[in-house]
Amino acid sequence: TQRVLTGITTTGTLHLGNFVGAVRPAIAASREPGVESFFFMADYHALIKCDEPDRIEASRLQIAATWLAAGLDTSRVVFYRQSDIPEIPELTWLLTCVTSKGQMNRAHAYKGAVDANVAAGEDPDAGITMGLYSYPILMAADILMFNAHRVPVGKDQVQHIEMARDVAQRFNHLFGRGQDFFVLPEANVEADMALLPGLDGRKMSKSYDNVIPLFEGGAKAMREAVARIVTDSRLPGEPKDADNSHLVTIYDAFATPAQRAAFRAELRAGLGWGEAKQRLVDLIEAEIGPMRERYEALMAHPERIEAILQEGAAKARALAAPLLAQLREAVGLRRFQ
Numbered sequence: 001t002q003r004v005l006t007g008i009t010t011t012g013t014l015h016l017g018n019f020v021g022a023v024r025p026a027i028a029a030s031r032e033p034g035v036e037s038f039f040f041m042a043d044y045h046a047l048i049k050c051d052e053p054d055r056i057e058a059s060r061l062q063i064a065a066t067w068l069a070a071g072l073d074t075s076r077v078v079f080y081r082q083s084d085i086p087e088i089p090e091l092t093w094l095l096t097c098v099t100s101k102g103q104m105n106r107a108h109a110y111k112g113a114v115d116a117n118v119a120a121g122e123d124p125d126a127g128i129t130m131g132l133y134s135y136p137i138l139m140a141a142d143i144l145m146f147n148a149h150r151v152p153v154g155k156d157q158v159q160h161i162e163m164a165r166d167v168a169q170r171f172n173h174l175f176g177r178g179q180d181f182f183v184l185p186e187a188n189v190e191a192d193m194a195l196l197p198g199l200d201g202r203k204m205s206k207s208y209d210n211v212i213p214l215f216e217g218g219a220k221a222m223r224e225a226v227a228r229i230v231t232d233s234r235l236p237g238e239p240k241d242a243d244n245s246h247l248v249t250i251y252d253a254f255a256t257p258a259q260r261a262a263f264r265a266e267l268r269a270g271l272g273w274g275e276a277k278q279r280l281v282d283l284i285e286a287e288i289g290p291m292r293e294r295y296e297a298l299m300a301h302p303e304r305i306e307a308i309l310q311e312g313a314a315k316a317r318a319l320a321a322p323l324l325a326q327l328r329e330a331v332g333l334r335r336f337q
């Protein structure tokens with residue numbers, strides 16, 4: 001069997017980029033025969049970006065409901081909160097002790113924060129916590145704890161998965177004695193939608209304030225966001241450059257190949273941007289609308305979601321605990337006899 005695993009940080013609600021880059025491909029993979037899947041809320045990861053407890057609490061529930069509304073089948077997927085699995089922080093420490101500092105210095109998130117400090121003329125490490133710095137090690141523990149083969153993510157996470165591979169390799173090499181404890185994971189990046197652009201054409205991201213929300217604010221918020229997608233100034237009737245429009249890229253993420261070709265042909269024939277945006281809203285809504293209804297229904301029953309996650313945590317721990325016991329043995333944390 002192939003193991004597929006992915007997580008989402010619980011710092012807010014999801015946008016279409018998260019859906020297209022992670023949730024949708026992960027759920028599709030979980031339906032393949034012979035696949036065992038592990039999807040989770042990365043709520044320990046959330047602590048490094050967010051010091052608002054209420055927001056973290058709300059986000060954990062919202063993201064759990066989002067996975068379920070998007071079609072996650074709990075009979076096929078082990079579905080849990082990272083913080084319900086104490087074996088994960090324990091593994092994080094074992095991995096931390098075999099990870100070189102130099103490699104963490106090269107992590108994008110940390111480097112980005114340092115660069116921003118330097119550009120602002122501040123101390124390079126100003127405001128940078130050890131949580132941010134060792135973020136990739138916690139993520140490696142998430143992946144290695146369940147020996148995942150494939151990790152469906154957007155392109156922005158690929159470096160982290162490469163780091164997880166390196167850490168796994170080093171641990172296997174140091175302690176394996178011919179037996180590999182860890183599978184070497186691979187990132188699964190959807191070729192077409194590695195990174196969904198946002199309203200302004202940059203990567204869709206909350207931090208750029210350029211997102212189209214998945215469920216938050218309902219169909220109205222979706223429509224309003226689409227209306228703000230930046231387009232060129234060509235008027236209705238003028239042919240549009242369909243190949244250089246991020247509106248078209250977003251359309252593609254929800255369209256069949258036939259719909260993609262038809263949309264391009266219409267734009268070249270002079271379809272106005274206003275009309276094009278209406279087509280985009282209709283297309284997104286056709287897929288997302290029914291999910292949003294399920295989401296609202298799920299959000300009305302947090303206690304049901306809690307029960308699902310408790311069950312998921314029990315399944316996850318039943319796998320994590322024996323592996324961790326082996327790893328403790330391997331590094332020398334053994335009982336006296």
Ligand code: TYM
Binds near residue numbers: 143193194196203
């Ligand atoms: P996070 O929570 O920032 O994002 C969740 C997922 O959404 C993808 N994504 C995108 N994909 C396409 N286009 C975009 N514009 C876009 N924006 C975000 C991300 O690539 C990600 O797949 N560190 C991770 C969470 C995590 C994790 C893990 C993932 C923790 N442990 C173990 C996989 C395996 C993160 O912060 O993702």
